[in-house]
Amino acid sequence: NAGVTQTPKFRILKIGQSMTLQCTQDMNHNYMYWYRQDPGMGLKLIYYSVGAGITDKGEVPNGYNVSRSTTEDFPLRLELAAPSQTSVYFCASSLLRGEDTQYFGPGTRLTVL
Amino acid sequence: AQSVAQPEDQVNVAEGNPLTVKCTYSVSGNPYLFWYVQYPNRGLQFLLKYITGDNLVKGSYGFEAEFNKSQTSFHLKKPSALVSDSALYFCAVRDGYSSASKIIFGSGTRLSIRP
Numbered sequence: 001n002a003g004v005t006q007t008p009k010f011r012i013l014k015i016g017q018s019m020t021l022q023c024t025q026d027m028n029h030n031y032m033y034w035y036r037q038d039p040g041m042g043l044k045l046i047y048y049s050v051g052a053g054i055t056d057k058g059e060v061p062n063g064y065n066v067s068r069s070t071t072e073d074f075p076l077r078l079e080l081a082a083p084s085q086t087s088v089y090f091c092a093s094s095l096l097r098g099e100d101t102q103y104f105g106p107g108t109r110l111t112v113l
Numbered sequence: 114a115q116s117v118a119q120p121e122d123q124v125n126v127a128e129g130n131p132l133t134v135k136c137t138y139s140v141s142g143n144p145y146l147f148w149y150v151q152y153p154n155r156g157l158q159f160l161l162k163y164i165t166g167d168n169l170v171k172g173s174y175g176f177e178a179e180f181n182k183s184q185t186s187f188h189l190k191k192p193s194a195l196v197s198d199s200a201l202y203f204c205a206v207r208d209g210y211s212s213a214s215k216i217i218f219g220s221g222t223r224l225s226i227r228p
Contacts, residue, residue, distance in 0.1 A: 004156070035218075040122070042203065043157075043218040058215065090156055101147075102216070104156030 001026050004105035006091050012111045013081040021076040021108050023091030031094045032074040033102065034058070034066065036087040043090065049074055050097065081112045115140040115208040119219035126194045126226050134189040134222045136204030145207040146187040147216070148178055152200050160202075163187060174198070194226045 007022045025032065030051045035043040045058030049068040063085060065077040074093075078085060088109050092102040117138045126132045138144055145164055149157040161172025168180045178189045187204060204219040 040220060042220040045215060048215075092157075101159040101162065102157075104149075104158070106154075106156050 003027065004091055004093055004103050006089075006105035006108050008108060009106070010109045012113060013078075014113060015081060015083065017081050018077070018079050019081070019110075021078075021089055021091075021110075023074045023076065023105060024072050025074075025091075025093040025103070026072065027093060027095070027103065028071060029093035029095050029103070030071065031097050031100075032068065033092045033094075034064070034074070034076045035090045035092065036060065036085075037090060037107075038087050046076065046089075078110075083112050086110060086112045115206060115217055117204050117206045117217050117219045119202075119204055119222045121222050122220075123223045123225065126224070128196055128226050128228050129193050132191050132194045132198070132224065132226075134202050134204075134224060136187045136189065136219060138185050138187060138204075138206040140206055140208040142208050144187075146178075146180060147205040147207075148172065148176070148187075148189050149203045149205065149218075150174075150200050151203065151221075157203060160189070196226045196228055199224055199226045 004025045033048045034046040037043050044060045046064050047066040049055045052071050055066050088107050090107050091105040094100045094102045147162045148160040151157045161170050163170045163180045171177045176191050201221045201223050203221050205216050207216045
């Protein structure tokens with residue numbers, strides 16, 4: 001199993017540009033998550049999904065959108081990039097929600113200039 | 114509101130010595146507690162978790178953590194540190210198992226093991 005994969009690994013955007021961060025998992029997990037990691041701030045939950053067709057906001061959803069058309073894929077969309085969105089983005093998945101382990105992808109480092 | 118605190122930004126330990134990385138939490142219900150490790154340019158990897166039962170939890174790579182309800186702590190420990198343990202460690206807590214509960218990560222502690 002590849003686990004959780006993310007593309008791209010790195011990206012530089014100009015202010016106002018849009019992009020989609022891709023996330024795919026091959027473990028048949030129902031739950032998927034998007035986090036951002038800012039230096040010294042830990043991880044903040046952006047959006048999560050409890051299954052195909054169902055998504056919900058996390059702690060810091062503003063400026064982002066998600067969709068979940070299949071169990072495997074959970075893309076994160078930035079519509080109008082802003083410097084405040086410069087961060088490292090991690091996708092994760094888990095079999096259950098409450099007590100289960102989350103499996104993380106390798107991350108996407110995004111810089112908005 | 115639920116929260117988790119890692120009071121030390123950095124912990125420095127000599128190889129072969131015991132190590133402790135501290136974590137305290139605040140939740141309204143029964144806590145589900147986790148430790149994750151992040152190596153440079155990698156995603157987080159699960160180390161161990163406490164859900165219920167024995168207060169001493171054993172995990173990957175020889176790490177263990179002790180749940181202390183009275184002190185609301187979940188410190189990560191290892192009897193003998195290795196240079197390869199140098200990484201960023203995150204404590205996390207979930208407030209129960211309801212659909213409304215969310216996992217909260219601490220700010221991380223950088224562990225540095227010197228040879």
